[in-house]
Amino acid sequence: MRIRGRGRRVGVALIAAVLALAALNGCSQALRGEEDVLGRPYIGAFYDDPPAGSGAPGTVVRQQIATGAPDGSTAWRILFxxxxxxGRPVLxxxxxxVPDGPAPAGGRTIVSWAHPTTGSAEKCAPSRSVDPYVWMEGLPELLQQGYAVVATDYTGMxxxxxxxxxxxxxxxxxVLDAARAARxxxxxxxxxxLLLWGHSQGGQAALFAAQLQPDYAPELDLRAVAVAAPATDLAALxxxxxxxxxxxxxxxxxxxxxAQVYGAAxxxxxxxxxxxxxxxxNDFCLITQNSALHRIAQPLVGRFVTGDPGVIEPWSDLLAANTPxxxxxPVPALVAQGLVDKLVRPSATAAFVAHEKQLGVDVTYDAVPGATHGTIADKALPAVLAFFSAHDG
Structure with a gap:
C-alpha cells in the first residue's frame, strides 16, 4: 500500500477506524480484516543481530534503503x-x-515524528511493518513542504x-536522538x-522532547512542537x-x-x-492485534486494578513524573484535541493547555468538533502545517 493520493487516505482511514474500535468492547470481522492489512510484517534481516556497545547519542549504526516510499522521496530504515x-546507552x-532533489540553502528542517501507541513489544514497532509510512501521520504533506521526516520506534521496540x-x-x-540521526x-x-510532531503517546513523547532539548540536545535549533490528543495527566488518563x-x-x-524500569511491585x-x-x-500489538488483545482484556474490566493508581504509591509519583x-x-506549541475523543478526554487536554499558558508558554489550542482520538491528527494537519511554516522562518 503506497501512501499517495487516495492510497494514503485509505491507510489513514484504516488506522482511524481501528483506533476508534479499540475504544469499544468487542470486535468485528471488519476489524480483524483491517488488522491483517496493517499488521503485515517487514521480512528481512535488518533488525537481526543488532550491534552492541555504546556510542554518541544519535549515531547511526545501520541503515537500509526502504522500498515503497511516497512518490518523490527516499526512505531508510535506521538503527541509531x-x-x-x-543516561544509559540504548539502541x-x-x-x-526525505524529499528527492537538492536541499534548500542551509539544509532541510527536520520534523521528528512521535507515533501513537502501537504496543510495547519489539514486533510492534512501526518501522517493522511492511508499509511503515502509513503510521506517520501527515507524512506526504510534510514532505511536500520540504521537510525531512524522522521517526523513532522508541526504546524496546x-x-x-x-x-x-x-x-x-x-x-x-x-525523539531528539532520531533528529540527530537524521542530521x-x-x-x-x-x-x-527542528520541529516536533506527535499524537497520543507520541504527544507525550514530543512534549518531553521539547522540555529536554535545551539541556539534552542544545545543538538542535528547536522551533516549535505540535501535538494531537497528547497523553498529559497520566493519573487522570x-x-x-x-x-x-x-x-x-x-x-x-x-x-x-x-514495574520493569522503576522496580515498582x-x-x-x-x-x-x-x-x-x-x-x-504485552505480547500483542495495539491496532494490528487488537481483537486478540481485547479477548484477554475484556474479562479483566472491573477487576484489573486494586485501587486508584493516582493515589497509591509509588504509582502516583511515577505517573506524575511522566506527566509533561x-x-x-521552551518553544511555541500547538495542541490539537478532538472534542468527541473518548480516550484522551478534552477536559484533560484543556487543563494542560491552561497550565502551560500559566507558565508563560505560547500555546495555540485547536479544539476540533467531531474529531475522535483516531481522526484528530489528520483533521488537525492543516493547522499543524501552517503552524510549522510560521515558526520555521
Missing amino acids: RSTDLR NSGMLV GVPGPDSYLIGETEGRN GLLGAAASDR LRADIGDVSGVSIGSYAFSAY LDSILTPAAIAALPVM GAVPL
Whole structure:
C-alpha cells in the first residue's frame, strides 16, 4: 500500500477506524480484516543481530534503503544510538524519509515524528511493518513542504531494550536522538532546525522532547512542537479509561513498563488475574492485534486494578513524573484535541493547555468538533502545517 493520493487516505482511514474500535468492547470481522492489512510484517534481516556497545547519542549504526516510499522521496530504515532516562546507552530503530532533489540553502528542517501507541513489544514497532509510512501521520504533506521526516520506534521496540511505554524522558530522548540521526545521515542536506510532531503517546513523547532539548540536545535549533490528543495527566488518563477495555489494554503496557524500569511491585496495584494476564497482553500489538488483545482484556474490566493508581504509591509519583508540564516548554506549541475523543478526554487536554499558558508558554489550542482520538491528527494537519511554516522562518 503506497501512501499517495487516495492510497494514503485509505491507510489513514484504516488506522482511524481501528483506533476508534479499540475504544469499544468487542470486535468485528471488519476489524480483524483491517488488522491483517496493517499488521503485515517487514521480512528481512535488518533488525537481526543488532550491534552492541555504546556510542554518541544519535549515531547511526545501520541503515537500509526502504522500498515503497511516497512518490518523490527516499526512505531508510535506521538503527541509531540513544539513552534512557538514566543516561544509559540504548539502541533505537526507526525511519527517515526525505524529499528527492537538492536541499534548500542551509539544509532541510527536520520534523521528528512521535507515533501513537502501537504496543510495547519489539514486533510492534512501526518501522517493522511492511508499509511503515502509513503510521506517520501527515507524512506526504510534510514532505511536500520540504521537510525531512524522522521517526523513532522508541526504546524496546524494533530492537531489544528496556521498556519505554509512557516513560516520558526515555521517549523524549529517543525523539531528539532520531533528529540527530537524521542530521548525521543527511550531512549538509539537513539543517539544525527542528520541529516536533506527535499524537497520543507520541504527544507525550514530543512534549518531553521539547522540555529536554535545551539541556539534552542544545545543538538542535528547536522551533516549535505540535501535538494531537497528547497523553498529559497520566493519573487522570488511567482513572478515566481503566473501567473499559481500552484502559485495561493501555494499563497492561504502562504498568509493565513502570514495574520493569522503576522496580515498582505489580501486586501493589494489580489484581492476581491482571498480573497473570500481563505477559500475554504485552505480547500483542495495539491496532494490528487488537481483537486478540481485547479477548484477554475484556474479562479483566472491573477487576484489573486494586485501587486508584493516582493515589497509591509509588504509582502516583511515577505517573506524575511522566506527566509533561513540570517545566515550561521552551518553544511555541500547538495542541490539537478532538472534542468527541473518548480516550484522551478534552477536559484533560484543556487543563494542560491552561497550565502551560500559566507558565508563560505560547500555546495555540485547536479544539476540533467531531474529531475522535483516531481522526484528530489528520483533521488537525492543516493547522499543524501552517503552524510549522510560521515558526520555521
